[in-house]
Amino acid sequence: MKQLFFAIFAMLLTCFTATAQDGDIQPLLQEHQPLIAKSSRKTIGPVIDAIAASDLPAAQRVLETWGAKDMWFRKSDNLFFIGETAEDKQIRLIDFDSGEIVETLPKSDVKQLKPNSGVRALISSALVRFQLLDDNKSKREDALKSIERDPNASLLAPLRASIDAEPDAALKTQKRRLERLLTMGYDEDPEARIAAITDMSGDLGVDVRATLNPLVATKRDVVLGDAPEGMNIAEILKPGSSEFSKEEAYDLLVSKDLAPARILPADIRDVLAANIEGGRVGGISLAQLDNDETRIKAYQALADAGIAPPFVSEAEVTQYLEQHTFFDTFSDPNIAVTTAATEALKEIERKVGLNQSFDLMLDALSLASIYFLAAIGLAITFGVMGVINMAHGEFIMMGAYTGYVVQQIIPDHTVSIIVAIPLAFAVTFAAGVAMERLVIRWLYNRPLETLLATFGISIALQQLAKNIFGTQARPLTSPAWLDGAWIMNDVVSISYIRIAIFFLAIFFLCVFLYIMKRTRLGLETRAVTQNPRMAASMGINPGRVNMLTFGLGSGIAGVAGVAIGLFAKVTSELGSDYIVQSFMTVVVGGVGNIWGTLAGAAMIGFLQKGIEWMNPSNTLAAQTYMIIFIIIFIQFRPRGIIALKGRAAGD
Incomplete structure (x- = not known):
């Protein structure tokens, strides 16, 4: 009876011990101990996979410890532990399964595992299933x-x-x-x-x-006879076609050891030169080797004698090509899968094309809003006053520098931009009024003198900016909420700064329309535009209207400078980059008409982006083509898209 009791107890103890061991990670580590200790990237992959797939509770801890270089093994029995540095630089060993401290040993009795970057990469991949x-x-x-x-x-x-x-x-x-x-x-x-x-x-x-x-990736292959059945063939190739030349086909045969290599003319000459005996080669005198036919004949004689590799004639090349079938095969063997993938890629390509067109339209619209904002002030001064103001770009530059100065005083970028916009308007409005009172008013109806005078003022303002701010570009930082872009998908995106400029352009369009349609200044401006003499006889002061109009146009240019400075370099030449586009916008749209300016900005913006899309590697060429197109356009419509009636039209 006692023997039966002890037998049952032994069986239970054995089962309990086996169960406990089944949940331990150490036996698995010992099974692969030599490979773990070596930690070579070439051999460790199956070991890491075995640990990760073991479903043991400590598997994740082992991999994390190993990857962190905190895994040690005891030299006395090669068991693996978590190692921590204890007092006197000894190593405290911790069991992976229980998390309990086993013992503390000197460094000489243990060894640290230091997996290289390749092994750590494999460990990181294996940890993914736990993470x-x-x-x-x-x-x-x-x-x-x-x-x-x-x-x-x-x-x-x-x-x-x-x-x-x-x-x-x-x-x-x-x-x-x-x-x-x-x-x-x-x-x-x-x-x-x-x-x-x-x-x-x-x-x-x-x-x-x-x-x-x-x-849907393909690889090129060739077989003797017909194409084998059961392969996922993408296309049967015909040697000599535009996509697959005979030379490419024969080179493929040579690479597959299905045909002898061709002998090039240079190789023939080298072989003949190396086998000259008594003034003859292959039974032919040197004097006769003055053409390809005799050289090939001499080489053929050497090949028949075993002195040179065999010569492959064009007829033999054609024969080899006709005996073999050339084809492209899909990398994936399943026909249904590659067919579905091909159709999916076609659908994606179609949608990508549509979205790229939409993205191009957004870019063009953004560029048009920038040109409109830069040109709206010029449209006012040029349309109402007939003044060719070559210093208009410098008002844009003054606005950008005003924004920079404000940011040096007010570090909060949001507040600084809110302050900079009206301040830039005020500064450039005052500068425009001063310029009109001191220079422009004396040069009315003298366009050449006005152009030269404003060009000189432009150079003077650029030099003044260089003297004050230097030649280096100054940063005009946008607020944090304007950072980044509105990403609609992986194809279409537009920066928040450009969106803000678009709405700023719409805002100033509305402001201009309100001033012109709802205020006394607008009424007087329209009167002076249509007939200045009649307006003067009605008690309107044309000089005052011209002054305020010039100041208004200059002020809007200053606001455009703040907006442009948020994404362009703020330098003394900033205005020069936009003066040409501003004049083109005004002339193409129709001098003095705000709707014409809007239409001109849209036309130039879309045209420039379209040309850049067709020729993306050469922006200068795109601008040249755009100018040529505009010159041709003006020949057929010299007064612009929307012609102005009144004094400006008569001028």
Whole structure:
């Protein structure tokens, strides 16, 4: 009876011990001890995979400790532990499973594992399956980034298993997207891959195209006779076509050891020169070797004698090509998968083209708003007064420098921009009034003198800016809420600064229309524009109207300078970069008409972006083509898109 009791007790103890050992990580580590101790990237991969796939509680801790270089093994028995530096520089050994301190040993009795960067990369990839379910959100984010950097088939199952348990909505969406991408590339079920491809066929993400492209990648091959059945052939190639020359086809045969290499004329000459005997080569005298036919004949004689490699004639080349079939095969063997991937890429390419066109339109609209903002002041002065103001660009420059000075005084960029816009208007308004009173008023109806005078003022203002601010570009920093861009998808985006400039241009268009339609100044300005003499006889002072109008145009140029300075370099030459476009905008749109200026800015903005799109590598050429087009346009419509009636039209 006692013997039976002890037997049952021994069996229970054995089962308990086995169960405890089954949950320990140490036996698995000992099984691979030599490879772990060596930690070579060439051999450690299966060991890391075995630890990660063991489902043991301590597996994650082992990999994290190993990757952090905190893993040690005891020399006496080669057991692995977590190592911590204790007093007297001894090493405290901690058990992986229990987390308890085992003992403290001198460094001479233990050895630290120091995996190189390659091994640590493998460990990081293996840790992903644990990090996907980690309580720490940042670790789950790191796991997803790791999958994006290095996707592979082994991560598909743990990624799927982690989706339903993901508490964060954004991360769950990201996991689902990654699951679709990994399914497309690595799932063993073709139907699942096709379903994933269909789901993502309308997605414009770069990652989708990066996943689909390898599925439709091809490699060139050749076989003797007809193309083999069962292969996923993309295209049968015909040697001699525009896409596949005979030379390429024969070189492929040579690389596959299916045909002898061709002998080039230079090789023939070298062989003949090396085998001259008694003034003859291959039975032919040197005097006769003055043409290709005799040289080939001499070389053929040497080849028949075994002295030179065999010569391949054009007829033989043609024969070899006719005997073989050339084709491109898809890298993926499944025809249904590559067909679905090809159709998806075609759909994506179509949508990318449409979105690129939309993105180009947004860029053109943004550029048009910048040109309109820069030209609106010139349209006012040129249209109402008939003054060709070559210093208009310098008012833009003055506005930009005003914004820079304000930012030096007010460090808050949002407040500084709010202060800078009206201050720039005031500064340039005052400068415009002073310029009109001191110079322009004496030069009315004398366009050449006005042009020369304002050009001289332009040079003087540029030099004054250099003396005050130097020649280096000054920063005009935009507020933080204008940083970045509005990204609609992976194709279409527009910066927040350009959006703000667009709305600023719309705002000043509304302000101008209000002034011209709803205020006394606007009424007087329109009267002077239509008939200055009649306006004067009605009690309107044309000089005062001209002064205020010139000041208004100059003030708006200053505001344009603040806006332009947010994305362009603020230098003394800033205005010079926009004066030509401003004049073109005014002339093309119609002198003195705000709607014409708007139409001209739109036309020039869209035209310039269209030309740059067709010739993106040469911006200077694009500007040249644009100027040529505008010159031709003016020949057919010299008064612009919307011609002004009244004095300006008569002038």
